[in-house]
Amino acid sequence: MSKQLYTNAYKIATDSKEDVNVRKAASFKVDAITYLNTRTLSAIVDTTKQLSNKEIAHLNAQLDSMAYYMHEYVNLFTKEYTRTDKQKRKRTNSQDIS
Secondary structure, eight states: OHHHHHHHHHHHHTOTTSOHHHHHHHHHHHHHHHHHHHHHHHHHSOTTSOOOHHHHHHHHHHHHHHHHHHHHHHHHHHHHHHHHHHHHHHHHHHHHHO
16 A cells, blocks of 8 residues: 555656645655655564564554555645635635625
8 A cells, every 4th residue: 555655646746737735745745655664674674683474564564554644644634724725715805805
């Protein structure tokens, strides 16, 4: 799942036709998933520990979960921010008309 989220975010982040704010959010997702992936890989390749296949699968599942929740959080934040901004603009415009 984290690979799919990364790929989708990367496509948006590098699409020059996309809105700049959408690209910024996608760039954040790319950076966050890269960081999570790096941390997971460093735990897997740690030579001081001999991880079982079950432990490696658990680390990969955690990576997928963290990437998914980060993705959902950013989307929810963006949605709420946009909604609040629209309400604020609507109030400002209606006050200007009065």
